[in-house]
Amino acid sequence: MNSITAVDQEYVAHTYGRFPLELVSGKGSVLTAADGKEYIDLGSGIGVTAFGIADEQWLAAVTEQAGKLQHVSNLYYTDPCAQLAKELCQRTGMKKVFFGNSGAEANEGAIKYARKYSMEKKGNEYYHIITLVNSFHGRTLTTLAATGQDHFHQHFQPLTPGFHHVQAGDFIGLKKLVAQYPTAGILLECVQGEGGVVPLEKDFVQDVAALCQQEDIPLMIDEVQTGNGRTGTLYSYMQFGIQPDIVSTAKGLGGGLPIGAVLVGEKVESVLAPGDHGSTYGGNPVCCAGALTVIRRLDEAFLAQVREKSEYLFRELSKLPGVESVDGMGLMIGIKTERPAKEVVAECMEKGVLCLTAKDKVRLLPALNIPMELLKKAVSVIGEACE
Numbered sequence: 001m002n003s004i005t006a007v008d009q010e011y012v013a014h015t016y017g018r019f020p021l022e023l024v025s026g027k028g029s030v031l032t033a034a035d036g037k038e039y040i041d042l043g044s045g046i047g048v049t050a051f052g053i054a055d056e057q058w059l060a061a062v063t064e065q066a067g068k069l070q071h072v073s074n075l076y077y078t079d080p081c082a083q084l085a086k087e088l089c090q091r092t093g094m095k096k097v098f099f100g101n102s103g104a105e106a107n108e109g110a111i112k113y114a115r116k117y118s119m120e121k122k123g124n125e126y127y128h129i130i131t132l133v134n135s136f137h138g139r140t141l142t143t144l145a146a147t148g149q150d151h152f153h154q155h156f157q158p159l160t161p162g163f164h165h166v167q168a169g170d171f172i173g174l175k176k177l178v179a180q181y182p183t184a185g186i187l188l189e190c191v192q193g194e195g196g197v198v199p200l201e202k203d204f205v206q207d208v209a210a211l212c213q214q215e216d217i218p219l220m221i222d223e224v225q226t227g228n229g230r231t232g233t234l235y236s237y238m239q240f241g242i243q244p245d246i247v248s249t250a251k252g253l254g255g256g257l258p259i260g261a262v263l264v265g266e267k268v269e270s271v272l273a274p275g276d277h278g279s280t281y282g283g284n285p286v287c288c289a290g291a292l293t294v295i296r297r298l299d300e301a302f303l304a305q306v307r308e309k310s311e312y313l314f315r316e317l318s319k320l321p322g323v324e325s326v327d328g329m330g331l332m333i334g335i336k337t338e339r340p341a342k343e344v345v346a347e348c349m350e351k352g353v354l355c356l357t358a359k360d361k362v363r364l365l366p367a368l369n370i371p372m373e374l375l376k377k378a379v380s381v382i383g384e385a386c387e
């Protein structure tokens with residue numbers, strides 16, 4: 001055991017199962033370990049480093065902003081925060097943005113918007129939130145309650161009350177819940193990420209959106225993992241023909257610095273008033289300056305390249321012996337392998353390719369600008385590891 005591994009194991013809380021690998025630097029989609037070995041990065045820090053490691057535009061914006069003003073709190077105006085909110089609204093048609101620091105915090109904000117809207121408008125019993133079985137919405141006590149996977153709930157009961165889960169695709173079941181519980185909001189991921197990279201059916205999502213509109217229930221889409229170009233459009237909901245009332249996002253938005261955002265549409269934009277919600281770091285100028293370089297590059301031409309790389313991966317991975325199926329959207333891909341996913345990922349790592357898992361699948365979330373030549377190399381390594 002090298003010394004950093006030992007220090008980490010002694011002093012860092014044991015809440016993560018780490019790979020036996022210490023990373024020290026990188027460039028783009030190549031990571032360098034402490035022993036000098038290089039790895040092709042197909043995980044991008046769980047979908048965070050959208051333009052890879054030390055991306056030049058991102059780095060320049062972040063370092064320049066850090067040298068000018070690294071933080072002032074939300075008591076004052078700063079340019080990067082305002083510009084990022086404007087960019088996000090103009091690109092989505094949403095009206096306002098609340099900034100926090102993580103995906104869970106973005107979902108907390110989304111839920112607060114939905115609850116206040118519905119309770120003010122319809123009465124205090126309208127606090128119930130419906131989410132899907134197999135979803136993942138975060139690790140705080142409220143977003144755990146929203147997460148439709150029982151094993152995350154163990155040891156932490158009682159969670160925030162008022163959350164109900166229904167199977168993805170079961171629209172009749174969902175309507176029953178809405179009839180049974182005065183509903184403040186419905187929250188879903190268009191592609192369930194931690195749940196195994198499972199896209200929802202378009203019809204189901206559209207039915208839910210129509211029901212929300214009909215019943216005046218805010219529709220919340222969790223774009224923490226699927227957002228910011230990951231699925232080949234700016235946000236994944238754009239491929240489902242719906243307009244949500246609330247969008248939460250994080251992961252890829254900051255390109256590697258912590259930022260989360262709640263985008264709100266016309267229905268709920270004026271619901272939260274001064275004092276209703278806040279976050280000390282929210283809208284941090286360094287994080288926002290970095291995020292601007294991410295969002296501004298996600299234009300139609302760039303997103304078309306993301307979709308091309310996606311098609312390449314779907315086509316080539318599906319052909320590999322030992323691969324049972326390939327699922328996902330854009331550069332968010334889940335591979336069902338004959339061998340256990342953990343073994344495949346371990347062998348890929350040995351051979352210089354870093355992949356993730358999600359449930360029983362091998363999950364890929366490469367940087368959106370990963371060069372084709374690295375993707376090709378990585379596919380051949382995955383192929384060897386799947387056999």
Ligand SMILES: *Cc1c(COP(=O)(O)O)cnc(C)c1O
Pocket residue numbers: 101102103104105107136137138139189193194222223224225226250251
């Ligand atoms: C990762 C994730 C979260 C939680 O984000 P954190 O930044 O870890 O709090 C929430 N929802 C989805 C869909 C995610 O993938």
